[in-house]
Amino acid sequence: MDMKSNHAIEKGYESISSGQMYEIENNGESIYSMKKTLMMENAGSRIADFLIDEFKENILENSIVAVCGKGNNGGDSMVAIRHLSGYILARNKAKNKINLSVIILCSPEDFKTEESILNWQIISKMGSIRRLILDSNNIAEIEDEIKKANIILDGIFGTGIKGEIKEPYSKIIETINDNKGTTFILAVDIPSGLDPDSGKIIDKAISADATITFHRPKHGLLKNPENVGRLIVKKIGIPFETEKGVV
Numbered sequence: 001m002d003m004k005s006n007h008a009i010e011k012g013y014e015s016i017s018s019g020q021m022y023e024i025e026n027n028g029e030s031i032y033s034m035k036k037t038l039m040m041e042n043a044g045s046r047i048a049d050f051l052i053d054e055f056k057e058n059i060l061e062n063s064i065v066a067v068c069g070k071g072n073n074g075g076d077s078m079v080a081i082r083h084l085s086g087y088i089l090a091r092n093k094a095k096n097k098i099n100l101s102v103i104i105l106c107s108p109e110d111f112k113t114e115e116s117i118l119n120w121q122i123i124s125k126m127g128s129i130r131r132l133i134l135d136s137n138n139i140a141e142i143e144d145e146i147k148k149a150n151i152i153l154d155g156i157f158g159t160g161i162k163g164e165i166k167e168p169y170s171k172i173i174e175t176i177n178d179n180k181g182t183t184f185i186l187a188v189d190i191p192s193g194l195d196p197d198s199g200k201i202i203d204k205a206i207s208a209d210a211t212i213t214f215h216r217p218k219h220g221l222l223k224n225p226e227n228v229g230r231l232i233v234k235k236i237g238i239p240f241e242t243e244k245g246v247v
């Protein structure tokens with residue numbers, strides 16, 4: 001992997017730990033009043049811009065599915081789908097049904113943060129986006145939606161992964177990986193299941209074609225090119241000053 005082109009070793013893009021990332025985010029919020037909602041909005045819009053740039057006109061035809069966990073990794077992915085909806089609808093000459101889905105692997109009440117709750121509320125009002133909520137009897141429907149996707153956003157876990165992966169996340173990770181080769185798998189921030197600091201696979205992990213990570217790469221992303229794929233690092237407007245005393 002050509003690290004240079006991924007600017008993961010350029011000045012200001014040196015890797016950090018997930019703990020340092022949380023400190024920077026919290027400094028952003030507590031010292032600079034940059035709410036995490038703003039960080040999530042910027043992260044999601046960088047994801048959408050990357051896909052538009054990568055797929056060009058084909059983005060209008062592709063079935064794009066965001067698979068979301070209950071944390072802010074899922075929130076980033078919901079923001080990306082919202083941005084893609086606006087882009088595609090505006091350009092969709094045929095005005096036929098666009099093909100965007102948000103699958104959430106939890107019930108909506110499980111969303112804990114203000115920013116994820118807000119983004120689920122917005123998505124829930126948008127007729128252009130198909131929403132599927134995993135429950136005990138629709139796993140086959142969810143797996144079918146994943147199998148049909150041309151592009152999958154892996155928004156299951158990011159830096160908040162801890163320990164052995166509980167079901168149904170483990171099965172869904174397998175389903176997504178089974179599609180590698182026919183589907184473009186974009187990991188949001190961290191391939192789900194990868195330890196963000198060691199790069200080790202905790203139990204099982206998404207094998208992504210590309211990973212888009214925010215602010216700076218986390219150490220683990222530089223240690224596991226197999227699961228990370230092409231690494232893209234995007235700044236999301238967090239004041240650089242937040243790094244003082246952290247990096």
Ligand SMILES: NC(=O)C1=CN([C@@H]2O[C@H](COP(=O)(O)OP(=O)(O)OC[C@H]3O[C@@H](n4cnc5c(N)ncnc54)[C@H](OP(=O)(O)O)[C@@H]3O)[C@@H](O)[C@H]2O)[C@H](O)CC1
Pocket residue numbers: 021025036039040043069070071072073074075076156157158159160161162163164165166169188189190214215236238
């Ligand atoms: N870096 C930035 O500036 C920004 C990063 N953002 C995104 O936020 C995520 C981190 O979000 P967080 O909510 O802290 O955590 P995650 O979304 O990664 O996942 C946590 C949830 O996942 C569940 N979990 C954790 N481990 C397991 C497991 N082994 N099996 C099943 N489920 C698991 C956990 O559930 P609990 O029941 O334990 O609570 C959590 O709910 C970061 O990666 C970025 O994508 C911001 O959005 C923008 C700025």
Ligand SMILES: [K+]
Pocket residue numbers: 073154155156157158187188189190191192
């Ligand atoms: K992820």
